[in-house]
Amino acid sequence: PITCLVYDSFLPWALDVAKKYGLLGGPFFTQPCAVNYVYFLIHHGRLSVPPATVPVQIPGLPPLDLADLPSFVGAPESYPAYLKLVVNQNINLDEADFVLVNSYYEFK
Numbered sequence: 001p002i003t004c005l006v007y008d009s010f011l012p013w014a015l016d017v018a019k020k021y022g023l024l025g026g027p028f029f030t031q032p033c034a035v036n037y038v039y040f041l042i043h044h045g046r047l048s049v050p051p052a053t054v055p056v057q058i059p060g061l062p063p064l065d066l067a068d069l070p071s072f073v074g075a076p077e078s079y080p081a082y083l084k085l086v087v088n089q090n091i092n093l094d095e096a097d098f099v100l101v102n103s104y105y106e107f108k
Contacts, residue, residue: 004018005018005025005026007027009089010085010086014027015027019095026098026100028100029089032102033103038069039089039090042073043088043090043091049076049083050066050073050074051066056068070086
């Protein structure tokens, strides 16, 4: 039997479908974990767009210049719809049963 639903993080509504059918549900974030963390901080109002100060200080990461961030974070008017899409991946993240991220320790 099906017990859980793993869905693309760009489709947060899929969690509602999982819950409707009594399944566990969680997103798979395909972009690098650090990039998703930037979007998470923006969503929760902990990082302004564009950033108020540079370099940007993000816990767990080295200081980041604008060139180290997704381009539309420094220039939100360039792709406003895409910025909204990536930030809204976090809209119901606190309701997910698990989260899968794209990460690695080192290249071989």
